[in-house]
Amino acid sequence: MTNDNQQRQQQPFDIDASVNVESEEAMMFNAALDEQNLDARELPLVVLGEMVIMPHMTVPLQVGQGKSYRAMERAWDEDREVLLIFVSEHEIESYKNGQARDLPRIGVMAKLEEFIKLPDGIVRIVLEGMSRARIVDVTQSEPFYRVRCDLIYDPEVAGAEIEALMDTVKQQVDEFVDYLGEVPQEAIAFVHRIQQPGHLADLVTWGPAFEFSDRLDILNALDPVERLRKAYFILARQLELLKLRQKIQQDTKEVLDQGQREYFLREQMRIIRRELGEDDDSDDPVDELRRKIAELNAPDYVKEQALHEVKRLAQQGMNSPEAGVIRTYVDWIVNLPWGDEEHAEISISEAQKVLDTDHYGLEKVKERILEYLAVRKLAGKKMRSPILCFVGPPGVGKTSLGRSIARALDRKFARTSLGGVRDEAEIRGHRRTYIGAMPGRIIQAMKTAKSNSPVFMLDEIDKVGMDFRGDPTSALLEVLDPEQNNAFSDHYLEIPYDLSKVIFIATANQLEPIPSPLRDRMEIIEIGGYTEDEKIEIARGFLAPKQLEFHGLTAEQLVIDDSALIKIVRGYTREAGVRNLEREIASLCRKVARKVATVQDEDTSESSTVSYTISEADVATYLGPERFSYGLAEEKDEVGVATGVSWTPTGGDVLSIEVLPVQGKGTLHLTGQLGDVMRESAQAAMSYARSRAELFGVDPSYFDEHVIHIHVPEGAVPKDGPSAGITLTTALISAMTGKPVRRDVAMTGEVTLRGKVLGIGGLKEKTLAAHRAGIKTFIMPRENAKDIVELPDKVRQDLHLVPVSSMDEVLKIALHNGF
Numbered sequence: 001m002t003n004d005n006q007q008r009q010q011q012p013f014d015i016d017a018s019v020n021v022e023s024e025e026a027m028m029f030n031a032a033l034d035e036q037n038l039d040a041r042e043l044p045l046v047v048l049g050e051m052v053i054m055p056h057m058t059v060p061l062q063v064g065q066g067k068s069y070r071a072m073e074r075a076w077d078e079d080r081e082v083l084l085i086f087v088s089e090h091e092i093e094s095y096k097n098g099q100a101r102d103l104p105r106i107g108v109m110a111k112l113e114e115f116i117k118l119p120d121g122i123v124r125i126v127l128e129g130m131s132r133a134r135i136v137d138v139t140q141s142e143p144f145y146r147v148r149c150d151l152i153y154d155p156e157v158a159g160a161e162i163e164a165l166m167d168t169v170k171q172q173v174d175e176f177v178d179y180l181g182e183v184p185q186e187a188i189a190f191v192h193r194i195q196q197p198g199h200l201a202d203l204v205t206w207g208p209a210f211e212f213s214d215r216l217d218i219l220n221a222l223d224p225v226e227r228l229r230k231a232y233f234i235l236a237r238q239l240e241l242l243k244l245r246q247k248i249q250q251d252t253k254e255v256l257d258q259g260q261r262e263y264f265l266r267e268q269m270r271i272i273r274r275e276l277g278e279d280d281d282s283d284d285p286v287d288e289l290r291r292k293i294a295e296l297n298a299p300d301y302v303k304e305q306a307l308h309e310v311k312r313l314a315q316q317g318m319n320s321p322e323a324g325v326i327r328t329y330v331d332w333i334v335n336l337p338w339g340d341e342e343h344a345e346i347s348i349s350e351a352q353k354v355l356d357t358d359h360y361g362l363e364k365v366k367e368r369i370l371e372y373l374a375v376r377k378l379a380g381k382k383m384r385s386p387i388l389c390f391v392g393p394p395g396v397g398k399t400s401l402g403r404s405i406a407r408a409l410d411r412k413f414a415r416t417s418l419g420g421v422r423d424e425a426e427i428r429g430h431r432r433t434y435i436g437a438m439p440g441r442i443i444q445a446m447k448t449a450k451s452n453s454p455v456f457m458l459d460e461i462d463k464v465g466m467d468f469r470g471d472p473t474s475a476l477l478e479v480l481d482p483e484q485n486n487a488f489s490d491h492y493l494e495i496p497y498d499l500s501k502v503i504f505i506a507t508a509n510q511l512e513p514i515p516s517p518l519r520d521r522m523e524i525i526e527i528g529g530y531t532e533d534e535k536i537e538i539a540r541g542f543l544a545p546k547q548l549e550f551h552g553l554t555a556e557q558l559v560i561d562d563s564a565l566i567k568i569v570r571g572y573t574r575e576a577g578v579r580n581l582e583r584e585i586a587s588l589c590r591k592v593a594r595k596v597a598t599v600q601d602e603d604t605s606e607s608s609t610v611s612y613t614i615s616e617a618d619v620a621t622y623l624g625p626e627r628f629s630y631g632l633a634e635e636k637d638e639v640g641v642a643t644g645v646s647w648t649p650t651g652g653d654v655l656s657i658e659v660l661p662v663q664g665k666g667t668l669h670l671t672g673q674l675g676d677v678m679r680e681s682a683q684a685a686m687s688y689a690r691s692r693a694e695l696f697g698v699d700p701s702y703f704d705e706h707v708i709h710i711h712v713p714e715g716a717v718p719k720d721g722p723s724a725g726i727t728l729t730t731a732l733i734s735a736m737t738g739k740p741v742r743r744d745v746a747m748t749g750e751v752t753l754r755g756k757v758l759g760i761g762g763l764k765e766k767t768l769a770a771h772r773a774g775i776k777t778f779i780m781p782r783e784n785a786k787d788i789v790e791l792p793d794k795v796r797q798d799l800h801l802v803p804v805s806s807m808d809e810v811l812k813i814a815l816h817n818g819f
């Protein structure tokens with residue numbers, strides 16, 4: 001019955017047509033209402049938009065002019081009662097204009113508690129809802145509507161089910177209050193005191209859970225229990241929504257909190273940075289990296305890889321443990337030279353000029369370099385140009401030649417030393433998974449060079465080792481192979497790097513230790529040591545001017561005369577190259593610079609005229625006592641002492657070999673840190689001497705009665721090699737026979753048991769050393785005679801070179817009154 005009623009009540013009726021109250025339907029309607037304590041009234045009509053004032057509610061409002069205003073004005077003068085109806089926002093306009101055709105059937109009879117006209121035409125009113133009312137008829141439409149209506153009062157209802165429902169709704173209200181807060185305690189207490197379901201339902205609609213349509217729904221529900229049920233469902237739905245919304249808010253808040261925390265920390269960091277003066281004004285580091293990548297002159301695959309990493313960085317955040325690793329990696333990528341550079345055509349004459357300006361002598365070496373450059377110029381990319389490898393002792397200018405080549409080609413210069421490299425990872429880097437991983441030496445040097453086509457020097461390629469950590473040689477082969485090096489793989493970088501534009505030059509002290517696959521790939525250019533004259537020239541023309549400039553001295557302020565240079569070369573250095581010579585000159589410059597500066601302190605006008613000329617006698621005052629004794633190894637011709645020459649990777653040197661026979665039981669005693677090969681040479685010398693004893697006029701029993709002690713001075717220096725053979729034999733035979741050895745003779749050569757003299761290596765270094773030591777005659781194997789042309793002119797002029805093929809020849813020259 002109630003449901004039926006509601007259905008009908010929701011049907012709006014037409015004002016103009018007005019309802020036919022005598023109709024059957026209307027009669028049923030009225031009959032039903034009669035059962036509900038109807039009370040008929042005729043009331044002025046007030047239309048309110050988007051709001052519902054329920055019975056028991058008191059609401060203050062402001063209204064403007066219009067029909068509703070006029071209705072209230074009249075009511076205020078009469079019994080202050082009005083009928084409120086509630087319409088939506090878009091309907092209200094038409095009611096105001098008096099064009100409304102349909103009125104809702106159910107409204108609320110209300111009492112005007114206040115009606116105050118404000119100066120600007122606005123009226124403040126207070127309405128108190130009294131009871132529901134059903135409109136029956138419109139009795140007047142101008143100047144305001146007046147309607148006839150029946151008041152509807154809720155019947156009193158009770159029951160356990162109703163109690164339970166009311167409790168539930170009250171709980172819902174409590175829950176709402178929990179979520180919303182800020183609801184006055186009295187209001188809640190008031191709700192809890194309500195006894196009737198209809199009243200409760202009406203009251204809760206004032207809460208924010210109810211929308212206008214919900215409120216209308218509640219208003220139209222005449223059955224109080226049904227009304228409360230409706231309110232319950234609306235509240236339940238809204239509570240659910242509220243909970244959901246709160247959860248979403250909570251989640252969002254957490255995300256926001258985290259973001260805020262990060263922002264806060266970053267801000268602090270930025271401020272700290274700025275205070276420390278490290279602020280580069282770059283905002284977000286990720287953006288900064290992205291910008292750098294965008295500006296990078298590099299192939300696409302490089303940029304893609306870098307961007308991929310930056311994306312990872314952005315996802316993980318700057319504070320993640322991996323951020324540092326990723327950043328370092330991206331920094332490496334953006335700081336490496338990837339893009340091609342233009343280089344001017346190689347001008348051979350220009351290159352020659354540069355080489356000549358930077359280096360004295362080295363004619364053959366320069367020629368080879370120029371040939372190499374010429375081929376590079378003509379053949380260009382078509383030819384696999386070989387890799388140059390300079391082999392020679394330290395300080396002969398290998399590195400500075402490399403620099404000159406770079407200068408001549410207008411390229412950057414990169415350099416890495418391979419000395420002691422035993423691990424492939426040193427060349428190729430470690431994978432990023434290693435803690436503190438870095439790219440290998442090649443990539444590191446490329447970064448420093450800031451060019452993808454520098455002249456790249458691989459120093460000490462003869463000192464590359466090999467052990468369980470992998471063979472660096474294979475990595476080097478890849479670096480040097482033009483077929484492969486356009487995509488060199490460094491473990492750290494992970495992406496290929498193009499080394500094909502690089503001009504590689506290797507250096508080594510010795511040729512032999514270079515692994516043959518590497519050696520095959522290189523064009524070997526040997527650079528020998530310098531003669532004394534050459535050293536003086538280099539010192540005068542290159543080292544001294546360079547050091548003067550370096551120390552801020554002018555050529556007038558410091559003059560080193562040739563006698564001083566000779567003294568430095570002889571007394572303060574003993575080397576194949578000029579490295580120590582340069583060091584000594586630098587030390588001289590330092591001392592003079594101090595003097596000049598001191599004079600300047602005292603009298604500025606004088607400093608420009610002050611001048612120091614260093615002559616032979618002054619050297620010791622500046623550089624201290626001589627470090628090496630110059631001259632022949634021995635002061636006079638001695639029995640049992642012969643002069644040999646040794647060769648080491650750092651150049652040649654002269655050395656004395658002493659033999660002392662002492663009474664005893666025919667054995668051989670060797671001292672002076674001799675290596676196995678040298679010991680065997682000594683054995684062979686003994687056997688030879690023994691077999692020839694009679695020829696030399698020595699009793700063969702001599703060897704049974706003597707202990708032959710052979711010593712090579714400078715015992716701290718290890719010595720080895722077969723080339724001391726003839727020297728050992730000469731010293732031994734001198735000792736046996738008592739014939740002195742000529743002290744101005746030096747010799748080198750391997751000896752066989754039968755006294756044949758075999759060839760040796762390093763002739764140039766050895767003759768240079770002998771020349772340095774003031775030797776007049778140099779005995780050498782005949783096999784090496786072909787190498788004489790290679791020797792410096794000065795050596796050939798000053799040294800009497802005697803090629804020999806047998807021990808007999810050696811003894812004839814070396815011994816006084818030889819055999």
Ligand code: ADP
Nearest residue numbers: 358359360394395396397398399400538542578
């Ligand atoms: P290396 O690399 O062979 O050990 P460096 O190139 O370091 O030798 O040379 C040492 C120093 O000697 C450098 O200052 C270099 O310029 C100088 N030098 C070497 N040879 C010559 C030369 N022929 N002319 C001029 N300076 C030279």
